[in-house]
């Protein structure tokens with residue numbers, strides 16, 4: 001089977017590998033669509049922490065069950081999406097219903113080989129049956145689920161004014177699910193074209209240019225009250241630090257993006273607001289199911305998110321153009337051919 005391997009940073013190669021055979025508890029999925037994510041881009045660029053090469057990238061996956069291991073109840077031919085976070089099921093986090101932050105988490109395409117291949121063998125618990133959505137929609141569920149999880153973490157309601165920092169695919173996901181929850185949503189980014197995109201496609205309540213005087217813009221947009229929830233999707237230390245002084249009193253900060261550096265804050269700013277500070281990692285089945293329901297009802301759309309598509313046979317060529325910022329990619333999807 002055709003497989004694209006990231007053999008070292010900056011180098012993708014086409015390899016011919018054997019089609020996998022599922023053992024008991026496993027299924028082989030014939031991959032149909034692969035969403036390309038910031039993680040893949042960073043891994044290709046060599047700046048993804050805890051990453052080893054060679055690695056098959058790709059964790060946003062949909063497909064059809066090709067074969068099943070002994071004893072599996074899953075039907076061959078069934079369309080599925082894959083939850084790429086393989087958890088141990090036994091650690092403190094797993095026992096407490098939080099497999100998304102398992103102490104021994106294995107993410108497809110990160111810690112073990114992912115789905116840039118024709119057939120992928122995964123534990124059967126990692127596949128979810130799905131009807132009524134096309135394979136490209138199924139492939140972006142994971143990306144949207146990250147935003148949905150952050151919104152759920154913060155318990156967002158129609159009372160909230162939410163500021164999403166960063167208008168990349170994760171930020172746009174968070175924006176949409178905050179709107180589904182009924183909140184008034186503001187979006188901030190350093191790029192005017194991305195802000196304009198969010199204004200046109202998602203009718204946000206306001207946009208904030210992160211290169212300008214952010215506090216002044218927020219004061220104006222919120223009548224001096226500031227956002228009750230700030231969701232950071234920037235991966236930028238200074239944006240994350242600034243959130244502590246841009247928040248409404250009684251408000252909540254959710255850090256979705258991960259940075260290597262240290263985040264510091266002034267305790268008086270933190271305390272006077274009685275700030276709630278939350279980390280948000282990956283997503284759970286509950287979030288994936290919420291995404292599917294919202295895609296089916298049309299409350300959330302993948303259409304505006306997916307700006308570029310390519311065929312699997314052109315993946316290497318296309319990927320090299322998508323990593324350049326001037327390509328304007330928000331989200332790319334690769335279709336198996």
Ligand SMILES: [Zn+2]
Pocket residue numbers: 037038039059060142143
């Ligand atoms: Zn992803």
Ligand SMILES: [Zn+2]
Pocket residue numbers: 087088089090091092093094095099102103104105
């Ligand atoms: Zn665990």
